[in-house]
């Protein structure tokens with residue numbers, strides 16, 4: 001019985017996955033707290049509770065995410081770039097460009113057919129182009145961030161922003177709410193602004209098909225659609241599992257590889 005686990009301690013959410021013989025046995029997700037060590041312990045407890053598996057049954061565990069170095073119960077820490085690439089290509093083998101948009105950064109990752117990293121680019125300097133931008137805008141609109149995508153696809157006349165700065169864009173949203181612009185059009189404007197920023201980053205490295213998205217923002221249908229339009233391609237959606245879990249899945253796959261390497265060398 002080969003049970004392995006992957007943990008992704010992100011800026012906003014902490015995710016965990018258990019794999020048994022390359023099949024997903026269970027997953028858990030919680031909101032990250034200020035201390036990565038505590039978030040990791042909490043998600044582990046939830047994962048064990050929900051799967052009924054004992055910690056001692058996990059033979060290898062790998063951690064990723066910004067808080068990976070603080071996880072006490074893992075065998076190895078692996079970068080988010082490697083884990084998102086690994087997880088995405090496991091689910092979509094034809095994926096060559098992976099766009100991961102999380103709570104505080106956005107990464108574009110290029111892989112070859114064998115999964116080797118060709119190059120990557122990151123935006124972690126500015127909130128626009130990250131999930132944080134969407135969270136702030138949803139709050140201003142008094143809606144849940146999960147509604148932004150559903151509402152925006154019904155828009156007929158998306159608003160445009162005078163500035164991409166998150167602070168100025170908030171003022172723009174308030175102005176549009178007060179001028180009675182439809183919620184759908186404001187949501188579409190927000191998602192398109194976000195997609196514009198991500199497209200700029202994506203175009204800075206030569207993208208190759210197939211393209212897929214990982215991270216929480218991949219669940220926003222409005223951003224996915226707008227980004228596909230700006231890049232002139234169809235973005236393949238990961239449907240079998242929650243795309244927010246891909247980093248943790250990649251980490252669990254690295255744990256699986258550690259087990260295989262150990263058994264082939266002994």
Ligand code: ADP
Nearest residue numbers: 010011012013102103131146215216217219220
């Ligand atoms: P991190 O790994 O940095 O913690 P995540 O990959 O968990 O980030 O992504 C968090 C972001 O995902 C949030 O900022 C939010 O914008 C977006 N998000 C989370 N859940 C949903 C949802 N159900 N629908 C649309 N967007 C979502």
